[in-house]
Amino acid sequence: MVDRPNIILIITDQQRHDTVAGLGAHWMKTPNLDRLVASGVSFGNCYTPSPLCVPARASLFTGMYPHSHHVTMNFYKWEPTWVRLLAEAGYHCANIGKMHTNPYDAPGGFHQRIVVENKDRPMFLDEPERAYYDHWDIALRSQGLTRPTRYARYKRDPAYFKEALGAYPWEYDESMHPDTFVGRTACWWLEERQADAPLFLEIGFPGPHPPFDPPRRYIDMYDDVDVPMPRTTAAELAAQPPAHRALRQNMIDKNFDCVAWKNDPSTEAIRRMRRYYAANVTLIDEQVGNIMSVLERKGYLKNAIVIFTSDHGENLGDHGHIQKWNMYDTATKVPLVVWSSDLKTRDVRTDSLVQLMDIAPTILDYAGVGIPAGWEAVSLRPVLEDGTATVRDSVYSELYRDHIQSGSECIVMRRDARWKAVWYLGESCGELYDLEADPDELQNLWDSKQHVQIRNEFVQHIQDWLIRGAIENREQNREKPQPAMAIG
Structure with a gap:
């Protein structure tokens, strides 16, 4: 690959891993993402460091897990770190769309930002910050x-409102939909750009995060589509830890993000919600196609890396849940597709376990920028250049108590090639799934006598991982210059 390629990072918000037709979701209409899949490398086991927007994005843009960068809630202040390294190396760095920094307009090392945040966002005019x-x-x-x-x-x-489950047809002209606005703005910006410097462009789509609000023509595409439906049973719900019940009740009581959730939503309402969600993804797919066309016409793709991913997933009624805040694959596994005209590998689909934040050192690696010492993220370059390679034997995701996930102080997920365990701090309950026999995570084996050993081994791994991270953070902080102490 030529030195200093243009790097285009496209991030959606709350997109499930099973929403790309080219990766097996036959009910989806994603022709542009399918083309990236057909000529790129797709990761079938990419996991978010947290099933929550800001901690996940902070991990991606710091190269660290949430317990290391300490951004564990959506309202904590943060901004990217490594974008500055690209800028210092001569890259022209721009963001168009959602980053979810706090404050929203934090520079984060970018030369320019055109900010678009959550679709359903209170103004908090009584809170100036x-x-x-x-x-x-x-x-x-x-x-x-x-x-x-x-x-x-x-x-x-x-x-x-009480029946919609967040599904609303877009009520204005299609051009004013936030995902269309981001896509068109990115195309306009690329058309106008005259700089010769290599480009790092992050494009953040607000969708398909709820409300599920596609314009009518996208909804019509799914009128006759048989979308997969949840298979939740009373036995599954009964086997879930108490934190799940608290989460479900909070979603019912508080109508987060325009979704009035229910314990027993109707089949019709679930099907409509899922079709609207799919339609939101198709809208974004169309915008990705437009962006790729402009990139090609302007010559950027002659030496470029294009990365498509999302910050976390969406339950859509699976396991009795809506949105995220739990550790099921529907919430923690995300799509990840990497394309480049210079990649030796083509149409490769790898099951190598990777973390969303591994994108960060991968970008720095190909840009010829040194990867900061102490990062917990690892470069995906070995997998991109040899589809059979692996970089991790396990992945983690973590979640902390907030005003929505109020049922547990700390929840940590670890999975390896076969098993997934979810540990709840200070609680005897938990979750254990044999993903080989039960890929949909419908049978919780935590209390199974036959699986005590594997459960205990995973708990030990999780606790060691947390403690090791705390020790490494302590050592890194010790090496930093300390402020002089005042005397007297």
Whole structure:
């Protein structure tokens, strides 16, 4: 590969791993992502470091797990670290769309940011630090429009709000949809750019995060599509730890992100929600195709790496849950596709275990920038250049108590090639799944007498991993210059 390739990182929000037709989701309509799959490398076992937006993104942009970078909740302050290294190496760094930094407009090492945040976002005008109108807000206002919110939708039709499960047809012109706005803005920006420096461009789509709000023409594409439906049983729900019940009740009581969840949503409502979600993904797929066309026409793809992924998944009713905040694959496994005209490997699908944050050292590796010492992320270059290679024997994901996941102080998931265990701090309950025999994670083996040894081994691995991380952080902090102490 030629030195200093252009690097295009495309991140969606809350996209399940099983939403790309080219990777086996036959019900999906994703022709542009399918083309990337057909000529790139796809990772079938990419796991997020946290099934929560900000901790996951902070891991991706710091190269560390949440317990190391300490951004464990959505409202903690953070901004990227390694983008500055690319800028110092001569890259022109830009972000268009969602980053979910805090504050929202934190520079993060980028030369330019065009910020688009959550679709359903309260203004918090009584909290100046969180009151922020992004570029999409401004574009809407310039047309005399206001951003749709859960409050406006409930006020307009309370009965439908309670049944919709967050599924709403987009109510304005298609051009003003946030994902269309991000895609078109990225195309416009690329058309206008004149710089000769190599490009690092992060494009962040707000969807398919709820509300599930595609324009009508995308909804129509799924009218007759038989989308897969959840297979949740009373036995499965009964075997879940208490934290699951607390999470489910919080989602029912508080209508997060325009979703009024239920213990027993109707089959019709679930099917509509899943079709709208799929339609949101197809909208994004179309925008990815437009972006790739501009990149090709402008010559960027002659020497480029294009990476497509998401920060975490979405349960969509599987296991009785909506959104994320648990450790099922529906919430923790994400799509990851890497494409380059210079890759020797083509149409490769690897089951190598990797973490979302491994994208960071991979980018620095190909850009010729040194990977910071102490990073817990590892470069995927060996896998990209030899589809049979592996870089990890296990992956982790972690989650901490907040106002939504209120049932446990700390939840940690570890999985290897066959087994997945979920440990709850200070609790005797947990989760254990044999992914070889039970890939859908429907049978919790935590209390099985036949599986005590494997359960205990995984718990020991998790506890050692947390303690080792704390020790390494302590050593790194010890090496940093300490401020002088005042005397007297």
